[in-house]
Amino acid sequence: MAGTREPIWARPERGARGPQPEHSRASIAAAAVVLADSGGLGAVTMRSVASALGTSAGSLYRYLGSREDLLDLMVDAAIGELPRGDPPAGDWLEDFIAVARELLVLYQRHPWLPETIRPGTSFGPRTMDFFERCLVVLKPVPDSTTRKLEAIGMTVGVVAQFAASTGAPVPPEMLFVAVTPEAHPTLHAALLVTSPPPPEPDLFGKTLRILLTGLLRQVS
Numbered sequence: 001m002a003g004t005r006e007p008i009w010a011r012p013e014r015g016a017r018g019p020q021p022e023h024s025r026a027s028i029a030a031a032a033v034v035l036a037d038s039g040g041l042g043a044v045t046m047r048s049v050a051s052a053l054g055t056s057a058g059s060l061y062r063y064l065g066s067r068e069d070l071l072d073l074m075v076d077a078a079i080g081e082l083p084r085g086d087p088p089a090g091d092w093l094e095d096f097i098a099v100a101r102e103l104l105v106l107y108q109r110h111p112w113l114p115e116t117i118r119p120g121t122s123f124g125p126r127t128m129d130f131f132e133r134c135l136v137v138l139k140p141v142p143d144s145t146t147r148k149l150e151a152i153g154m155t156v157g158v159v160a161q162f163a164a165s166t167g168a169p170v171p172p173e174m175l176f177v178a179v180t181p182e183a184h185p186t187l188h189a190a191l192l193v194t195s196p197p198p199p200e201p202d203l204f205g206k207t208l209r210i211l212l213t214g215l216l217r218q219v220s
Contacts (some may be wrong), residue, residue: 007122008069021062023053028063029077032070033110041112044070071116076124078110084129088137095137097208100155103130104204107163114160143217151215155208162204 014021031052035043050057088095138148181188
């Protein structure tokens, strides 16, 4: 199809002929990840990555076709930091939540990662390892592969939201400063009689248990 970008994973890392390359996809991705960790995704350009590697931006095009290729390499390099994990213990729900917790730690370590996973992202081998592991954990669930993949995708979205909300909670008076009894009488009355609930000790786990048990068919 015209305009479709050939995934970087479909192309050989280096040609069969020519001199030994100075860099590799792994070293390029590692340099880009360091830049993103320190300055956000906006700090990652072909020029900045080339500078970190001590080369010119033009030379990177021997390895990459575009910045999109670079972003795909970064995603796969970061996902590759996930632990391979222990074999499933037998409780698919708790095993899957454990995988999600590992992903949450990764997203907190690399805050730029969720926004890098975008429409058109071409997932690489390390990301495929992650999906493989998720499906192995969900193997006891008597539901379709399509539904399981949907559950994985929704879980990744929940993880991204929790990673983005890490930090001190916003005081209720700041959240509801725009509420007035004239414009929002029902909400205003509810806030007057409702005391803030105590913090949920494991809101992340609770959210995923509700999501996954509601979405996936249970083992009978």
